[in-house]
Amino acid sequence: MPEIPKTLTVATQKGGVGKTFLNTNIAALLASRGLKTLLIDADPESCSTSYPTA
Ligand SMILES: Nc1ncnc2c1ncn2[C@@H]1O[C@H](COP(=O)(O)OP(=O)(O)OP(=O)(O)O)[C@@H](O)[C@H]1O
Numbered sequence: 001m002p003e004i005p006k007t008l009t010v011a012t013q014k015g016g017v018g019k020t021f022l023n024t025n026i027a028a029l030l031a032s033r034g035l036k037t038l039l040i041d042a043d044p045e046s047c048s049t050s051y052p053t054a
């Protein structure tokens with residue numbers, strides 16, 4: 001039986017509180033542990049696309 005994909009969303013209206021920091025690092029962590037990971041960057045400024053992860 002195929003595994004059901006899980007979806008995580010990081011969202012809040014307040015700016016500069018760590019949304020991009022959190023979602024990029026969660027994605028990097030999951031991928032580094034071998035999980036197939038898709039990070040969708042819905043920010044018009046595309047910040048997640050160029051964000052340096054720890
Ligand atoms: N836990 C944390 N500890 C220290 N610095 C942090 C932490 N989380 C985020 N930062 C820093 O705070 C700043 C803002 O974080 P980030 O860009 O992730 O916020 P954001 O909510 O995505 O902002 P925006 O609303 O502009 O998209 C960045 O410089 C980031 O490196």
Ligand SMILES: [Mg+2]
Binds near residue numbers: 019021043047
């Ligand atoms: Mg952001």
